[in-house]
Amino acid sequence: MSVSGKVSIRSARAEDRDAVARFSEHTWEWGDYIPMVWEYWLSEPKGKLLVVTVDREPVGIAHVVMVAPGEAWLEGLRVAPEYRRAGLATKLTQRCLAEATKLGVSVVRFATAATNEPVRRIAARLGFVRVASMLTRQAEAGPDGSAGFKHPTLPDMHYLVDFLRDSPVLAAMGGLCNTGWRFQRLTPQMLKDRVNQGMVLMLGRPDNISALAITGTGYPGGLLVSFADGQPEALRTLVRGLRAEAAGYEPPQVTVWLPEMETMQQLFVEAGFEPLMESPLWVYEVGAKA
Ligand SMILES: CC(C)(COP(=O)(O)OP(=O)(O)OC[C@H]1O[C@@H](n2cnc3c(N)ncnc32)[C@H](O)[C@@H]1OP(=O)(O)O)[C@@H](O)C(=O)NCCC(=O)NCCS
CATH class of the missing domain: 3.40.630.30 (Gcn5-related N-acetyltransferase (GNAT))
Known part of the structure; x- marks a missing residue:
């Protein structure tokens, strides 16, 4: 699928909160934790909360943060259901990697459920390797x-x-x-x-x-x-x-x-x-x- 409209990625702003809460309302059966961490992620030191927009409307997010000297963590990758399978999460992840480089880290990690096919594909495409399987x-x-x-x-x-x-x-x-x-x-x-x-x-x-x-x-x-x-x-x-x-x-x-x-x-x-x-x-x- 391709998106009709202008796609861009920028830093998140406080006022994106409602739009993000709306599209992540049904991420999982129980909802999503994004609204609970939104303010914290916006202001967390050595981190960047990104939003992907289509015609200026937020339709996806991702967060990258330095968790230790030289080490970054990716989390909160979300794309609104109606904009999925158009490469937006891949673009967001690529941008997170660029932001991590700016933070001066040498390694970037993230975790996902073993069953999450799209994230596994993004990992493979962007050169990530699996280093642990945890329960x-x-x-x-x-x-x-x-x-x-x-x-x-x-x-x-x-x-x-x-x-x-x-x-x-x-x-x-x-x-x-x-x-x-x-x-x-x-x-x-x-x-x-x-x-x-x-x-x-x-x-x-x-x-x-x-x-x-x-x-x-x-x-x-x-x-x-x-x-x-x-x-x-x-x-x-x-x-x-x-x-x-x-x-x-x-x-x-x-x-x-x-x-x-x-x-x-x-x-x-x-x-x-x-x-x-x-x-x-x-x-x-x-x-x-x-
Ligand atoms: C995971 C998620 C962010 C992917 O967003 P997206 O914008 O649709 O992803 P992309 O379009 O960049 O697709 C990435 C790859 O997965 C594939 N893909 C996307 N959705 C898929 C699906 N439902 N089933 C199988 N493959 C899928 C794409 O074809 C693409 O593969 P390719 O690179 O080999 O062509 C989105 O589905 C989402 O918000 N899911 C709910 C929250 C979630 O699981 N977040 C990740 C937590 S770690």
């Missing part, structure tokens, strides 16, 4: 008591780095860690920050870690687990302990992101975690052009 699971707090987690401190960093370097789970996650729905490389700095925030939970001793979880907070609320790995028995204890840990959060729930590894999925299923999304989430990346 997310969630459980209410409880029912077991504390697992007796220890919180490693900065002097333990080198033990943590060694553990993570050898972790098949982190390798299957493409070396990435999430903050809500955004993923970035698990760098020593990010690890340091989580250690300082007391968000790294450990079983065993720093020089002999039997299981480790890197946690955080963010969407959808409660305790967020960005990474978990360890020896099988210790990992079982850790997974149950995460549910106990969630009792201290509001809402009292724990959401975990896991690579699509059968053994890991099984552990969380046994501990009462339910899938939050049926489809795996595929994370893609591409190098930004200098």
Whole structure:
């Protein structure tokens, strides 16, 4: 399909909100989260919210933001149903890549449901490669008591780095860690920050870690687990302990992101975690052009 009318892409303005809310009203059965993040995305530092217009009417959006030095994230790609299959999302994504280059990043990533055919095609056309396939699971707090987690401190960093370097789970996650729905490389700095925030939970001793979880907070609320790995028995204890840990959060729930590894999925299923999304989430990346 081709669009009749003048197509252009520009920065979003506050007054585009209503038009965008209208065309994204039925993006998914439950609606869309765009109206909730609109103001934030408009003003988020080191980000760009773009709008594609046809004869000056907004008919699509995309957001790109620098999430860490050298790393950008794409999100919120939407095109109004009556303007789909005309190449607009491809154009928006290309423009996001150009904006990412201006931000000075070297890598750009995004995530999409494995079932999202148009986005998979855009990824292929623009040279993105899939670096991880993730599933997310969630459980209410409880029912077991504390697992007796220890919180490693900065002097333990080198033990943590060694553990993570050898972790098949982190390798299957493409070396990435999430903050809500955004993923970035698990760098020593990010690890340091989580250690300082007391968000790294450990079983065993720093020089002999039997299981480790890197946690955080963010969407959808409660305790967020960005990474978990360890020896099988210790990992079982850790997974149950995460549910106990969630009792201290509001809402009292724990959401975990896991690579699509059968053994890991099984552990969380046994501990009462339910899938939050049926489809795996595929994370893609591409190098930004200098
Ligand atoms: C995903 C979305 C943004 C695509 O917008 P679009 O403007 O129609 O995309 P494009 O026209 O640039 O098409 C991209 C490719 O997908 C193909 N395509 C588009 N819609 C398709 C569909 N429903 N089924 C199969 N292929 C499709 C196009 O033919 C094109 O393929 P090609 O490059 O091999 O020719 C739009 O469908 C949308 O808003 N969907 C709902 C929200 C969503 O899923 N957002 C992405 C979240 S990660």
